[in-house]
Amino acid sequence: MTLDEKKQQVIEDFSSYDEWLDKYEYLIELGKGLDALPEEKKTEDRLIKGCQSRVWLDSELKDGKLFFSADSDAIITKGIISLLIGIYSGATPQEIAADDFGFVEEIGLRENLSPTRAGGLASMIQTIKEIAENAE
Amino acid sequence: MQTYTTKMKVKELRDKFPILSTCVYGKPLVYLDNAATSQRPAAVSSKWNELVNTRNANIHRAVHRLADEATREYEGARDTVKAFLNASSREEIVFTSGATASINLVAFSFGEAFVHEGDEIIVSVAEHHSNIVPWQMLCERKGASLKVLDVDENGVLQVEKLQELISQKTKIVAISHISNVLGLVNPVKEIVKICHDHGVPVLVDGAQGVVHEKVDVQDLDCDFYAFSGHKLYAATGTGVLYGKKKWLDAMPPYMGGGEMIGTVSFSGTTYAPLPQKFEAGTQNLNSTPTLVPAIAFVNEIRADEDLAAEQKSVLEYVLGALQENKLIHLYGVPRRTEEKAPVFSFTVKGAHHEDLALILDKMGIAVRSGQMCAEPLMDRMGVTGMLRASFAPYNTLEEAKYFIECLNKAIGMLI
Numbered sequence: 001m002t003l004d005e006k007k008q009q010v011i012e013d014f015s016s017y018d019e020w021l022d023k024y025e026y027l028i029e030l031g032k033g034l035d036a037l038p039e040e041k042k043t044e045d046r047l048i049k050g051c052q053s054r055v056w057l058d059s060e061l062k063d064g065k066l067f068f069s070a071d072s073d074a075i076i077t078k079g080i081i082s083l084l085i086g087i088y089s090g091a092t093p094q095e096i097a098a099d100d101f102g103f104v105e106e107i108g109l110r111e112n113l114s115p116t117r118a119g120g121l122a123s124m125i126q127t128i129k130e131i132a133e134n135a136e
Numbered sequence: 137m138q139t140y141t142t143k144m145k146v147k148e149l150r151d152k153f154p155i156l157s158t159c160v161y162g163k164p165l166v167y168l169d170n171a172a173t174s175q176r177p178a179a180v181s182s183k184w185n186e187l188v189n190t191r192n193a194n195i196h197r198a199v200h201r202l203a204d205e206a207t208r209e210y211e212g213a214r215d216t217v218k219a220f221l222n223a224s225s226r227e228e229i230v231f232t233s234g235a236t237a238s239i240n241l242v243a244f245s246f247g248e249a250f251v252h253e254g255d256e257i258i259v260s261v262a263e264h265h266s267n268i269v270p271w272q273m274l275c276e277r278k279g280a281s282l283k284v285l286d287v288d289e290n291g292v293l294q295v296e297k298l299q300e301l302i303s304q305k306t307k308i309v310a311i312s313h314i315s316n317v318l319g320l321v322n323p324v325k326e327i328v329k330i331c332h333d334h335g336v337p338v339l340v341d342g343a344q345g346v347v348h349e350k351v352d353v354q355d356l357d358c359d360f361y362a363f364s365g366h367k368l369y370a371a372t373g374t375g376v377l378y379g380k381k382k383w384l385d386a387m388p389p390y391m392g393g394g395e396m397i398g399t400v401s402f403s404g405t406t407y408a409p410l411p412q413k414f415e416a417g418t419q420n421l422n423s424t425p426t427l428v429p430a431i432a433f434v435n436e437i438r439a440d441e442d443l444a445a446e447q448k449s450v451l452e453y454v455l456g457a458l459q460e461n462k463l464i465h466l467y468g469v470p471r472r473t474e475e476k477a478p479v480f481s482f483t484v485k486g487a488h489h490e491d492l493a494l495i496l497d498k499m500g501i502a503v504r505s506g507q508m509c510a511e512p513l514m515d516r517m518g519v520t521g522m523l524r525a526s527f528a529p530y531n532t533l534e535e536a537k538y539f540i541e542c543l544n545k546a547i548g549m550l551i
Contacts, residue, residue: 020161020498021495021498021499024494024495024498024549025549028491028549028550052490052505052506053488053490054520073488073520074488074490074491075487075488075491075550076490076491076494076495077488077490077491
């Protein structure tokens with residue numbers, strides 16, 4: 001799937017739930033499904049700053065494409081980072097750096113998070129973009 | 137069993153708080169973050185409106201009519217607070233912007249006068265950052281050091297260890313009346329007695345204590361008592377420092393500016409008498425008088441036995457329900473129910489506090505998650521954060537039951 005197709009898929013998945021509690025269930029399932037990061041990778045430098053709960057993000061550049069892995073001690077946060085890296089893993093650094101992450105608004109994720117959580121989401125996006133910009 | 141009369145009284149009580157009838161995400165708001173800030177009754181907001189719309193003038197200075205009325209309102213609030221705390225004189229009531237400002241005032245001014253290099257200050261491990269950091273800053277400034285009184289596994293303050301912590305160098309003990317995390321009522325009177333036996337004064341952080349306990353500063357015999365108006369149903373930015381006259385007299389001013397002076401000249405300035413000595417600059421003159429309707433509200437509900445019984449049943453129900461669930465670890469387990477305020481902090485095995493708070497929020501329930509401005513206590517308990525539900529008298533038993541039901545649902549979603 002292309003980046004756009006992946007985004008479209010997430011938008012469709014998300015909009016199939018009317019209730020926010022159900023959307024949380026979806027995020028919780030995503031979080032539970034994400035492989036845990038090995039303990040030795042849960043280091044200070046992989047921590048995303050600005051999140052209330054701890055979120056670690058690791059990346060690897062392979063054949064010109066970025067692949068992410070992540071973990072968090074809070075499961076909804078883990079679901080959110082899982083959703084993000086599910087979309088952006090496998091994209092080129094150029095694609096990610098040029099992306100506007102607009103789908104986050106489209107699924108209403110930002111406005112439905114508390115300000116501290118929304119700040120955390122912004123930090124996750126910022127970190128993914130920085131990794132992409134520095135990978136080139 | 138709740139009688140018809142109690143039911144009506146609770147309804148009447150809730151009707152005084154317009155915000156309680158609002159909905160969040162289409163669900164009735166269940167506000168359980170009262171330890172962070174309480175809601176305000178209409179009497180408080182209308183007092184504020186009345187002052188802004190009809191009596192707004194700077195106090196104490198001008199001779200005109202409005203200034204006179206504004207001054208009466210402001211000084212009337214001082215009389216109300218004096219009576220509420222049973223202080224021996226109105227000079228002992230200093231208005232501040234909140235408990236934090238009150239504690240900072242003492243840490244600075246008391247520190248300037250009485251704390252020197254090598255001295256010691258005692259706080260408990262369960263203090264809010266506001267009752268830790270000002271003392272750390274003082275220690276840094278003076279080369280003094282901070283000693284910490286521990287709690288046991290249940291969060292109960294180890295008062296028996298206080299004796300051995302106090303030394304010849306101890307200059308002040310700063311302790312909360314009720315911890316904002318643990319919700320346990322500390323034996324302040326006993327603590328004061330121990331400290332005074334060693335000639336050491338005591339500051340009580342009453343931010344939570346004044347909300348849940350009747351405070352008589354003469355009976356407690358504490359040297360300072362600090363609290364915020366906004367946790368006590370009054371407007372934000374209001375606060376009180378009670379201080380024994382002998383200390384306030386001996387302390388230099390905290391801030392310099394208008395109103396706190398006697399005479400000013402470039403060869404030297406004299407300071408105003410108490411309490412103006414500690415009230416520099418234009419005061420929070422529209423908000424501080426809201427302490428009057430807020431305290432009237434508190435006195436009214438405290439005098440009502442039916443409402444008191446209802447609050448007791450809420451406390452006992454939540455305490456029981458949280459302890460019953462094996463996944464839940466409650467911090468602040470009282471030896472006797474009377475020692476517990478309706479502030480419940482806990483962790484859930486396998487579920488992150490932040491996830492729980494987020495799910496509860498979508499169910500209409502406002503709770504707090506995180507470190508609750510008490511990082512040292514979190515470290516002491518070996519956790520990164522907790523979930524806290526804190527109740528006010530307007531919270532009903534139905535709300536308490538709904539909270540427990542939703543909490544169980546949220547736990548089910550997460551594990």
